[in-house]
Amino acid sequence: MVASLHSIKYEVFRNLLTEARKGNGLTQVELAKRLGLPQSFVSKYETGERRLDVTEFIEIAKAIEINPLALLTDYMHKTERA
Numbered sequence: 001m002v003a004s005l006h007s008i009k010y011e012v013f014r015n016l017l018t019e020a021r022k023g024n025g026l027t028q029v030e031l032a033k034r035l036g037l038p039q040s041f042v043s044k045y046e047t048g049e050r051r052l053d054v055t056e057f058i059e060i061a062k063a064i065e066i067n068p069l070a071l072l073t074d075y076m077h078k079t080e081r082a
Contacts, residue, residue, distance in 0.1 A: 006048060008079075009079045011048065013075055014046055017045070017046070017057075017064075017071070018046045020064050020066045021042075021046075021064050024064055024065055026064065028043055028046070031063055031064065034063040035059060035060065
């Protein structure tokens with residue numbers, strides 16, 4: 001399996017994270033402050049320029065105040081047929 005920043009499945013994952021951030025009323029700048037990182041970090045993973053590893057995903061989920069397992073469950077449902 002080849003990992004791609006531009007696969008349909010990774011796009012679904014990125015969109016779920018972006019929707020979660022926006023759904024909790026956070027801007028990229030506000031999320032970046034919570035993470036102690038520059039806004040460009042958030043922008044790069046949301047636009048697919050950068051891939052996240054699992055530890056980064058967990059930290060982002062905590063900063064957004066979402067359950068990472070719930071997001072992954074949603075991801076699994078949305079990508080079952082992809």
